[in-house]
Amino acid sequence: MSATTPLEPAASWYAASANAAPERPPLSGEVSCDVCVVGAGFTGISAALHLAEQGLKVMVLEAACVGYGASGRNGGQIVNSYSRDMDVIEARFGARTAQALGDMAFEGNRIIRDRIADYAIDCDLRDGNLFAACNARQLKGLKEHQALWERYGNTSLELLEGDAYQREVSAEGYTGALVDHSGGHLHPLNLVLGEAAAFESLGGVIFEHSPLVSLEHGSPVVLRTAAGAIRAERVVMAGNAYLHGVLPELEGKSMPCGTQIIATEPLADDVARGLLPNGMAVEDCNYLLDYYRLTRDNRLLFGGGVNYGGEDPADIEALIRPKLLKVFPQLASVRIDYAWSGTFLMTLNRLPQFGVLNDNVYYAQGYSGHGVTCSHLAGRLISEVMRGREGRFDAFANLPHLPFPGGRLLRVPLSAVGAWYYQTRDRLGL
Template identity: 70%
Template sequence: MPSSDTASHVASYYAATANDKLERPELEGEVHCDVCVVGAGFTGISAALHLAEKGYRVVVLEAARIGFGASGRNGGQIVNSYSRDMDVIESRYGSETARALGDMAFEGNRIIRERIARYDIACDLKDGNLFAACSTKQMQGLIEHKALWERYGNHELELLSSDSYRREVGSDRYVGALLDHSGGHLHPLNLVLGQAAALESLGGAIYEQSPVTELTHGEPVRLRTPRGEVVAERVVLAGNAYMQGLMPQLEAKSMPASTQVIATTPLDDVQARDILPTDRAVEDCNYLLDYYRLSADRRLIYGGGVSYGGQDPDSIEDAIRPKLETTFPQLKGIAFDYTWGGTFLLTLNRLPQFGRLNANVYYAQGYSGHGVTCTHLAGRLIAEVIDGESERFDAFAGLPHLPFPGGRLLRVPLTTLGAWYYRTRDALGI
């Protein structure tokens, strides 16, 4: 669970503009429930809400605040599929697995939109996201990417040439783009807070500042916190990068990593129309990609890069400013009102880890930087398997996950070396 100060959210743009600043109580005493969910991020709250809708008595334990981790700090982009796409899944795991995962590749996006509509969640939802090609090789990859996604059912894609992409992005950096009309962007912290409120409206309970200090397996499962205990028939472990100690058997098969994000001072109308005239979200196609969008109050939210091991650089502004000003030189010198980092969990194959520790303890984690949509899918699948429908959950649970080479001591330097190799390839356009 988080080892840093967890009394409040980090000082991000999202925390400053959160709709719900209510602090939930710490767990005190003993409570009983059908399902206890550990972690109040997208995975945990999504699972809890699906379960509550099915009539289960649900308790959520959060070590810090709702959305404290990656769910409340990410770039806010609704990007379909997984961090490894369907062609890689096909080649490594076969057509049957690819078809099973492919049938769910665009479902997380739909779940998010269903939740927003059903529970009237105000989270600044906007339609459309672009994948921007920095080289002709990347553009060819986008042509193939479009054909692949269309084979799996996404027919809302539009290729943009070197001329037509400029109606979407005011930058000379790219040679073209792929526009996914079914994607989009939003305020992620307000999305998870809105779903948390929906869960509470259905009788679910959320306890903040309640880290799990001891988990005793059995029937029922007992989860101790500093001042209380939950007795549950089933447990869902959904803390992602903040689960240290509760699942030691998986720690070698994942690695914390961090990314950095900034929010500029608000742009005027002319500046906003100049850089993102249609208000889409954008990510480039580099291995260590940049991603950006406009907030509801016309700030440019810009993120990029990865720090393996989960540590932020000494200066987030120094890390992001050169990237932003390369993409948008017209914004050179613009003030940054907010800078923050966020930790997420990488797996070696870049596919999420779903599974069971035993018959009544489930987990989902390791979205590898592609979690906004997949976490919402995970929540639905966890609710399905607990309710007796295991086929779709088991399609993910059956994926093999190997430890990072070099073990815990060498996984960071070896992964950093590999990232340097791919970053060099991106820079050379090869």
Template identity: 60%
Template sequence: MANTPYPQSYYAASANPVPPRPALQGEVETDVCIIGAGYTGLSSALFLLENGFKVSIVEAAKVGFGASGRNGGQIVNSYSRDIDVIERTVGPKQAQLLGQMAFEGGRIIRERVAKYNIQCDLKDGGVFAALTSKQMGHLESQKRLWERFGHTQLELMDQKRIREVVACDSYIGGMLDMSGGHIHPLNLALGEAAAVESLGGIIYEQTPAVRIERGANPVVHTPQGKVRAKFIIVAGNAYLGNLVPELASKSMPCGTQVITTEPLDADLARTLLPQDYCVEDCNYLLDYYRLTSDKRLIFGGGVVYGARDPANIEAIIRPKMLKAFPQLQNVKIDYAWTGNFLLTLSRLPQVGRIGDNIYYSQGCSGHGVTYTHLAGKVLAEALRGQAERFDAFAGLPHYPFPGGQMLRVPFSAIGAWYYSLRDRLGF
């Protein structure tokens, strides 16, 4: 049977040691079978186990193999489309409930880290950096919007203030969110998996779901076994493939690229990011970066629509890094990798139920670290019969990409080009 290892990333190279997890052999029964051992699946499992459910997870590769173990490691609040966009789409009542949840994911992460003593280099503080006056105006509006929903750990920064927290001359200002922050994302997933197992949950690695047998007692079929369950949670996101065709038609896997430098001189690292905050800019196709615990700079950005792997990731991302930090001209890049996230046309997550017993959450659209942890709680609530918050997400409208699967990549790329041009021209 094929064994799928982690990609060659900094995170895989610096991951905490974990026990081997065997593939599923034969037939098992459980209350809930979760497809995917990323953040959505692990968060769902923890909330369910804490409420007395019996849970089994099937994972096609290894815990955190997908976006959960490859992302930029930044704790960013809200959704890929903010609460004001949601309010215009669905009205004030539904938006109020979604707005109240917009800052919950980060709290859940911190609660998990504390409760289960997860070693994942958690640091507080995230910066949104503005390159233009228009972007600065957007941050001012965003601060007012978030404060309307009770989120108050925010500070607007002028040009002088932002230079105190990031040594980049390009920014005219920004906003600091002290409830944001950053983590080693793969170690967070591995710690959550250990917590799942400490509560009696079972995780089968190298066990792809190849077919879902729907009905009153659904069955997840794998290459060498099957899981009979009362409920199924589909949490494969960008790595789900065509397992559930009705989900594939309204989403598109996209790739983002990340590089990691060699360890930096301590004084240089301190100069770049004196308070050790993470940073993302406000462009449509944004760049993001932070320091690791061993003082490397992780820098990511760009989107490849359709999730093709670029031939030379360093050639794409290194110029972006040097534009922000020309002082790193002679620094070596030790790691470069790509990872997929799932994009929806609305840029809002897709949550719902198929039949009576198959639940799903997908399509974080690049905003997944916090949202997936919230999604796990919301899905667990729904399985317990408390569906108000689940229904708020499930009621969001979603549409197939124009032109179907064949044309979704070029149409999305054209749209991204247009908004990137607007960023460069400052309008």
């Protein structure tokens, strides 16, 4: 993360309800390690924890604080697979690549659950998430989606046709739903804080408020901040959407995007269960999708939309509240207690970008809205490739990293035009 990264945490419900965490000092002076990880979000902490478990000396540089970026601000949904599924991957890149990525499509979910169990992380884990169809075309897509995932080993799916979805969501307007009982939802900031504590329990070191100023390639790599330097045999770049100016060769092949979330006041038990009787997390199937779930204190957390370029809108509540009321008009008088924005990194083909620069600088980024699970997979694959097991990492690294048409100047307006096209199709049911 660069020195221009803002350091103020989001005024989110997650931040307000976060578990206690120690204050970690910034880097001062010169130190050395086996591996330096840049970025203390899911990707960075996942990689750091896997590497520390192997007995390596690992240090993490973070410009702000653990979980500052998308890892501590997202919808908290454990959604399997990737932003592009295996049928699209097979059509574009062949059956061998689709099989390789398909074999890992549900692994990130399992890693999260293992971390929670192994390190006793308190992060409000609940089972089950649901994909809601808004028209007949989307319901047909969910049937195909079920068959696809079952082919790759997910046997925890349940199709709810017609009004059967109201068993899980007391809302009008959907044409059906697909339940993934192996999915779920949680408090993402508390998850990454718990994983950071697990990493530190193994001797790992995290330097907060330490923006990276420069990276000098070589052996070792030298990473400099305003007040110190780390000499590392290998480096993991895990800044994702907040990595500005340090590796410019990657920036034209991805685009920061913002998504907004609101959280209501705590709802009475009967009201909360009247919305989501079994506490499922929900996302619809629109191109610019809405997503929502209940928190542990019965708030409805509701998010949606995409702001290309990552700039925060002036009034998040005004933007998201109408979406909430379209689904649950009975909440018209409910107060909104929190509203915040989070920035994720989108790629042109909507698939993550993994790679290695100069043989010892590894990177993983660009999950395109599916980062909770895939970032945990990325951490494991980085630890594997550093042990000489390249195959699974290379299955991602060999995917093309495509530049956005029009470059950095035109990627935002061109993406907005594309989104308008797909939104129109969703509204017309095409």
